[in-house]
Amino acid sequence: MTRPxxxxxxxxxxxRVISVGRSRFDLAAKPVGVSRRPRRDPRxxxxxxxxxxxGRMRLDRARPSGMAQPLPQREAAAAAPSVRIIENPVFLVLxxxxxxxxxxxxxxxxxxxxxxxxxAGGEGGVVLCxxxxxxxxxxxxxxxxxxxxxxxxxxETRAVALEELVGLLQPRHVILPETADGGDLARRLAVRxxxxxxxxxxxxxxxxxxxxxxxxxxxxxxxxPRIVTVEPxxxxxHSGIAHxxxxxxxxxxxxxxxxxxxxxxRPDAASLSLAEADFVAAVGNGISDLEAFRSLVAALxxxxxxxxxxxxxxxxxxxxxxxxxxxxxxxxxxxxxxxxGAPQHLQGIAGCRHVVAVNTDLHAAMIERAELAIxxxxxxxxxxxxxxxxxxxxxx
Amino acid sequence: MRIVVLLSAGLHPVSGRTVLxxxxxxxxxxxxxxxxxxxxxxxxxxxxxDPSRVADAFGYGLDRMICCRIADGxxxxxxxxxxxxxxxxxxxxxxxxxxxxxxxxxVPYQVARDxxxxxxxxxxxxxxxxxxxxxxxxxxxxxxxxxxxxxPALVSVHxxxxxxxxxxFAAMRRGRADERPGIAAPVAPRDLxxxxxxPRARIIGQGGGSAAERLKAATETAKAGGDVLVDPSPDxxxxxxxxxxxxxGALGPAPR
Ligand SMILES: Cc1cc2nc3c(=O)[nH]c(=O)nc-3n(C[C@H](O)[C@H](O)[C@H](O)COP(=O)(O)OP(=O)(O)OC[C@H]3O[C@@H](n4cnc5c(N)ncnc54)[C@H](O)[C@@H]3O)c2cc1C
Ligand SMILES: Nc1ncnc2c1ncn2[C@@H]1O[C@H](COP(=O)(O)O)[C@@H](O)[C@H]1O
Numbered sequence: 162m163t164r165p166x167x168x169x170x171x172x173x174x175x176x177r178v179i180s181v182g183r184s185r186f187d188l189a190a191k192p193v194g195v196s197r198r199p200r201r202d203p204r205x206x207x208x209x210x211x212x213x214x215x216g217r218m219r220l221d222r223a224r225p226s227g228m229a230q231p232l233p234q235r236e237a238a239a240a241a242p243s244v245r246i247i248e249n250p251v252f253l254v255l256x257x258x259x260x261x262x263x264x265x266x267x268x269x270x271x272x273x274x275x276x277x278x279x280x281a282g283g284e285g286g287v288v289l290c291x292x293x294x295x296x297x298x299x300x301x302x303x304x305x306x307x308x309x310x311x312x313x314x315x316x317e318t319r320a321v322a323l324e325e326l327v328g329l330l331q332p333r334h335v336i337l338p339e340t341a342d343g344g345d346l347a348r349r350l351a352v353r354x355x356x357x358x359x360x361x362x363x364x365x366x367x368x369x370x371x372x373x374x375x376x377x378x379x380x381x382x383x384x385x386p387r388i389v390t391v392e393p394x395x396x397x398x399h400s401g402i403a404h405x406x407x408x409x410x411x412x413x414x415x416x417x418x419x420x421x422x423x424x425x426x427r428p429d430a431a432s433l434s435l436a437e438a439d440f441v442a443a444v445g446n447g448i449s450d451l452e453a454f455r456s457l458v459a460a461l462x463x464x465x466x467x468x469x470x471x472x473x474x475x476x477x478x479x480x481x482x483x484x485x486x487x488x489x490x491x492x493x494x495x496x497x498x499x500x501x502g503a504p505q506h507l508q509g510i511a512g513c514r515h516v517v518a519v520n521t522d523l524h525a526a527m528i529e530r531a532e533l534a535i536x537x538x539x540x541x542x543x544x545x546x547x548x549x550x551x552x553x554x555x556x557x
Numbered sequence: 558m559r560i561v562v563l564l565s566a567g568l569h570p571v572s573g574r575t576v577l578x579x580x581x582x583x584x585x586x587x588x589x590x591x592x593x594x595x596x597x598x599x600x601x602x603x604x605x606x607d608p609s610r611v612a613d614a615f616g617y618g619l620d621r622m623i624c625c626r627i628a629d630g631x632x633x634x635x636x637x638x639x640x641x642x643x644x645x646x647x648x649x650x651x652x653x654x655x656x657x658x659x660x661x662x663x664v665p666y667q668v669a670r671d672x673x674x675x676x677x678x679x680x681x682x683x684x685x686x687x688x689x690x691x692x693x694x695x696x697x698x699x700x701x702x703x704x705x706x707x708x709p710a711l712v713s714v715h716x717x718x719x720x721x722x723x724x725x726f727a728a729m730r731r732g733r734a735d736e737r738p739g740i741a742a743p744v745a746p747r748d749l750x751x752x753x754x755x756p757r758a759r760i761i762g763q764g765g766g767s768a769a770e771r772l773k774a775a776t777e778t779a780k781a782g783g784d785v786l787v788d789p790s791p792d793x794x795x796x797x798x799x800x801x802x803x804x805x806g807a808l809g810p811a812p813r
Contacts, residue, residue: 316678340697344662351663357747373754379752395757426693439698439699461807515805535789537788537789542795
């Protein structure tokens, strides 16, 4: 690409203002003779060089900019089927999902499916056994789907049914997430089948599994046995092309009634630790009235949190700090009052599904992150919420 | 009621010295909280070469301890099962995973199978109800699942259980383990490769995708594309927040 060369002396000369005495130049004025070169937008030029659907970011610098079509061979790739079908799997990998919590597969179940995909490779089939027919199963990497009846909370009856399922399908591997339910089930199954268990795999490939042992100072590596549990948040979920998730009918006698009825007890929000809490309301530097905040937290039944500024100032305990150097939340809902949303803070709420922000600054990062953003004075909103809740209480 | 706590000799994650695991000290406390009768007793059971490795348990409130002598690295399950069959306890308490041995957490399950006991995992609290025991199982996010199982039973303890009793040095010095020979059960060598630990990154958020996408997800704020209310009156704002919290179920329904 050649642009006309500029002679700096000549360019300067074009700015000369006619005057007596010393020479003067008006650099702000548009020169008469010399035409300015058009301004470039480097971002747009770069976007035009980008190769579409290349999996990772690729720039095709050989292409003259302004030609925004993808390369021809990329078009062929785009025409490939959007669902991967494995008709006759050479072997099976069975994944047992945890009891479904809110109508969809949990993140840990997806990671277990990702591990199963890694073990199944191109010719193995991944069978997911989950409670409800979840439409996300295919995208998470399942080739077949077995629906288990919901509400089987007694672990021993689940283990009996699972043993039968394993006998029927004869999978090469059985993968479970290392959670309260999954880990328990995996051990019951391992003992029933009399087979070894690889507990808490952190790295999964057909050539070997890796886990941490011995006070976490040693990595143990082994060939994948039949029963494997996958450590949460260590194995990437399946992110490629969706699989089929074809429903599979199996002749398993699922137990009818539970042997021991179980009752779920919801915790008291105030006594929960921040990492365990489901609904967190947090206070930032924009708030000075902490008394109102405390009564708001009590009225909403939330667990209190804070940004680092507030904890550094000693206004809230360090245990309440949310963020990269505080607690990473597992909460479902987050209410941020007067928090700007620094990256270190946002890392702590990366997993929250619902975020509500109250901030006076329309351009705060927290407002952008929030599902419901309110640009208002939080000091005034807090008593208003308290009044509203009290009003409702009084009317009831 | 006779309660037996299974004590494994854990390695301290930093110093590498053998210590009593905190979870097992918590199990001792849970067991003690169930004793209300003068005839009740709590004792520890360990299978290993050296009872002094778990002597701390006396300091945490254990009265008696039985140690089945087996060589280092032997499978403890046959010795434990045999000793338990002998003791015929009403309740067996165990930790979740050992520290320093194989750390699979299979030992309680194998013992329960050998003895034909029902097993309840992850107890954060226990209550006695005649010949049954009510177990509060700890689930994520502080939820407890309450169920009852008949005694005798084996229960594994979760770290959400009450903290251990204060340590009493004199009780630790006084305690004497009752030693007996265990059952030698060498484990067949397995195809395991061990190497120093190399830390691996946790995946934050959804994970997956290309490196560029993951970097973007970690460093840029995702636009939620939600509602923005600019300068509402405080009461409008309060109504919007409360309605939203009700819709997503974070706040209970309005009282009526
Ligand atoms: C290594 C490192 C680690 C860190 N780790 C963390 C961490 O773990 N957690 C963490 O939180 N921070 C962390 N920080 C600090 C972080 O960078 C920010 O400084 C901090 O999060 C800012 O807190 P803030 O939003 O409360 O305060 P500010 O940045 O002062 O923001 C206050 C906000 O309140 C708004 N506001 C003001 N008045 C009102 C009002 N009346 N009503 C409503 N809104 C109002 C303002 O518009 C502003 O957006 C870390 C920093 C470093 C360098
Ligand atoms: N050698 C042992 N002696 C007594 N109890 C043990 C022994 N090994 C394991 N346990 C019990 O079993 C639990 C799980 O251990 P593991 O299956 O080795 O991870 C431990 O927390 C102990 O309660």
